[in-house]
Amino acid sequence: MRAALAEFVDQREWRQFHTPKNLAMALAGEAGELVTLFQWLTPEEAERIMEDPQTATQVRHEIADVLSYLIRLADVLDIDLAAVLQEKIRLNEQRYPVHLARGTADKYDRLPTDGDC
Amino acid sequence: MRAALAEFVDQREWRQFHTPKNLAMALAGEAGELVTLFQWLTPEEAERIMEDPQTATQVRHEIADVLSYLIRLADVLDIDLAAVLQEKIRLNEQRYPVHLARGTADKYDRLPTDGDC
Amino acid sequence: MRAALAEFVDQREWRQFHTPKNLAMALAGEAGELVTLFQWLTPEEAERIMEDPQTATQVRHEIADVLSYLIRLADVLDIDLAAVLQEKIRLNEQRYPVHLARGTADKYDRLPTDGDC
Amino acid sequence: MRAALAEFVDQREWRQFHTPKNLAMALAGEAGELVTLFQWLTPEEAERIMEDPQTATQVRHEIADVLSYLIRLADVLDIDLAAVLQEKIRLNEQRYPVHLARGTADKYDRLPTDGDC
Numbered sequence: 001m002r003a004a005l006a007e008f009v010d011q012r013e014w015r016q017f018h019t020p021k022n023l024a025m026a027l028a029g030e031a032g033e034l035v036t037l038f039q040w041l042t043p044e045e046a047e048r049i050m051e052d053p054q055t056a057t058q059v060r061h062e063i064a065d066v067l068s069y070l071i072r073l074a075d076v077l078d079i080d081l082a083a084v085l086q087e088k089i090r091l092n093e094q095r096y097p098v099h100l101a102r103g104t105a106d107k108y109d110r111l112p113t114d115g116d117c
Numbered sequence: 118m119r120a121a122l123a124e125f126v127d128q129r130e131w132r133q134f135h136t137p138k139n140l141a142m143a144l145a146g147e148a149g150e151l152v153t154l155f156q157w158l159t160p161e162e163a164e165r166i167m168e169d170p171q172t173a174t175q176v177r178h179e180i181a182d183v184l185s186y187l188i189r190l191a192d193v194l195d196i197d198l199a200a201v202l203q204e205k206i207r208l209n210e211q212r213y214p215v216h217l218a219r220g221t222a223d224k225y226d227r228l229p230t231d232g233d234c
Numbered sequence: 235m236r237a238a239l240a241e242f243v244d245q246r247e248w249r250q251f252h253t254p255k256n257l258a259m260a261l262a263g264e265a266g267e268l269v270t271l272f273q274w275l276t277p278e279e280a281e282r283i284m285e286d287p288q289t290a291t292q293v294r295h296e297i298a299d300v301l302s303y304l305i306r307l308a309d310v311l312d313i314d315l316a317a318v319l320q321e322k323i324r325l326n327e328q329r330y331p332v333h334l335a336r337g338t339a340d341k342y343d344r345l346p347t348d349g350d351c
Numbered sequence: 352m353r354a355a356l357a358e359f360v361d362q363r364e365w366r367q368f369h370t371p372k373n374l375a376m377a378l379a380g381e382a383g384e385l386v387t388l389f390q391w392l393t394p395e396e397a398e399r400i401m402e403d404p405q406t407a408t409q410v411r412h413e414i415a416d417v418l419s420y421l422i423r424l425a426d427v428l429d430i431d432l433a434a435v436l437q438e439k440i441r442l443n444e445q446r447y448p449v450h451l452a453r454g455t456a457d458k459y460d461r462l463p464t465d466g467d468c
Contacts, residue, residue: 001202008206012213013220017391021163024155025255025390027183028262031148032383035269038141039376040339040368043277046138050194063191064205066144067198070183077167079177081184085118088181089125096129103130105274134274142273145379149266152386156259157251157456160394222391235436242440246447247454255397258389261417265382272375280372284428294430298439300378300421301432308414311401315418319352322415323359330363337364 002075005068023073030069034062119192122185140190147186151179236309239302257307264303268296353426356419374424381420385413 009015037058038046050056074081095108104111126132154175155163167173191198212225221228243249271292272280284290308315329342338345360366388409389397401407425432446459455462 001199004203004206008209011215012218014218014222016220017222019160019163020166021155021158021160022390024152024163025259025262025386028145028148028152028259028266029383029387029390031145031183032262032380032386035141035145035376035383036380038138039373039380041138043136043138046136046141049137050196059194060196060201061205061208063187063194063196063198064201066148066183066187067202068205070180070187074180077176077180079167079180081180082118084177084181085184086121088178088185089121091178092125098128101129101131103133105131105134139273142269142376142379145376145383146266146270146273149263149269149379152259152266153263156256156263235433238437238440242443245449246452248452248456250454251456253394253397254400255389255392255394258386258397262379262382262386265379265417269375269379272372275372277370277372280370280375283371284430293428294435295439295442297421297425297428297430297432298435300382300417301436302439304414304417304421311410311414313401313411313414315414316352318411318415319418320355322412322419323355325412326359332362335363335365337367339365339368 001067002071005071006075009072018072018076020073020076023069023076027066027069027073030062030065034059034066037062118184119188122188123192126189135189135193137190137193140186140193144183144186144190147179147182151176151183154179235301236305239305240309243306252306252310254307254310257303257310261300261303261307264296264299268293268300271296352418353422356422357426360423369423369427371424371427374420374427378417378420378424381413381416385410385417388413 009018037055038049041049049059071081073079074084096111097114100111100114101108126135154172155166158166166176188198190196191201213228214231217228217231218225243252271289272283275283283293305315307313308318330345331348334345334348335342360369388406389400392400400410422432424430425435447462448465451462451465452459
């Protein structure tokens with residue numbers, strides 16, 4: 001996927017625009033557009049968002065746009081996406097131990113600690 | 118990666134929080150946090166952002182967070198990330214023909230058309 | 235408010251960072267941080283978000299941050315916030331006529347037109 | 352401005368959609384759309400963004416949209432925008448003393464302290 005995107009960009013001589021700063025902005029912009037598809041929906045309507053074909057296509061395209069810019073940004077910063085994801089999962093396993101984090105959406109700095117129990 | 122994240126979520130009984138609407142918000146939130154790392158940098162400083170170890174770690178973690186929520190969102194919506202990316206690249210090949218889009222950052226609806234030439 | 239913020243910025247010689255591009259990023263970043271305060275809440279919990287003093291303070295600060303950067307951005311672009319808001323309300327009164335838009339969250343380009351009725 | 356927006360919303364019976372959670376999302380979505388107008392511009396091009404009439408109109412509208420949702424969110428949460436802004440400026444005066452923060456974009460937790468000097 002990284003290679004396909006890089007080729008697409010190079011063919012169009014878009015590398016001049018794909019700076020880290022610009023790609024971070026583009027990613028935030030696409031995330032914002034994705035959010036607009038969900039903003040007025042009730043939780044129940046949001047669960048069924050893929051049932052309307054026109055909206056489903058929009059969701060698919062916005063998700064693809066976010067993914068594209070994420071891959072591009074990682075590429076220009078020389079970041080291995082699979083490696084950072086694994087690294088972050090391992091960190092979160094420490095921050096959110098199963099017996100303390102189960103069933104709560106609290107951030108790790110608000111979780112009880114073992115000492116509290 | 119999808120399976121590892123789903124297992125992490127299930128162990129903590131977090132599936133109740135991981136609704137499509139909430140995941141879209143979480144993705145936008147993480148994209149916002151990523152952007153804050155770049156906002157005051159000049160283009161040149163942003164190119165070298167990975168040279169400072171503390172900032173580099175932050176960038177890696179924010180990128181991992183965006184990727185995590187993107188994979189989770191795609192999972193709960195039953196979207197195949199590789200497939201939508203290919204679909205979007207193909208669409209963009211039509212919207213941005215090489216001979217018209219070369220070297221310009223204009224959006225496709227502002228590009229000249231072949232008829233204009 | 236605009237003058238107070240401008241003075242704060244000038245005293246610290248921050249005008250060099252407050253370019254339109256950087257301020258647009260900062261605004262998106264703060265909006266992302268605001269969203270993270272709501273992302274895991276049910277609609278009912280979100281209605282009561284100001285009842286927890288610690289979270290209420292966070293909400294107040296994030297809202298102030300968004301407002302600060304919005305005022306700063308308008309200032310450097312020489313945009314009159316009160317005027318653009320009035321302009322936009324007037325446009326939306328045309329786009330969303332009461333008798334067509336009542337009770338629906340559809341975007342204006344999906345609303346029925348008078349001709350459809 | 353708050354009253355004009357509230358009236359606009361009430362006439363269309365949109366209060367049901369304007370929950371705190373949904374308005375936070377809408378704000379993030381509009382901030383994302385604003386960012387897309389700046390993402391491929393060089394710093395110099397971004398300084399001149401209001402010179403192109405079509406783009407200037409888009410900037411004005413997106414800024415008005417962000418402001419609208421910010422006012423709406425503050426209204427439904429019963430937050431006084433002028434008061435929180437003053438409160439935040441006072442906090443930032445403590446976090447960013449002029450003699451330590453002058454000319455640097457560092458976050459307050461990375462600034463030198465008086466003790467360091």
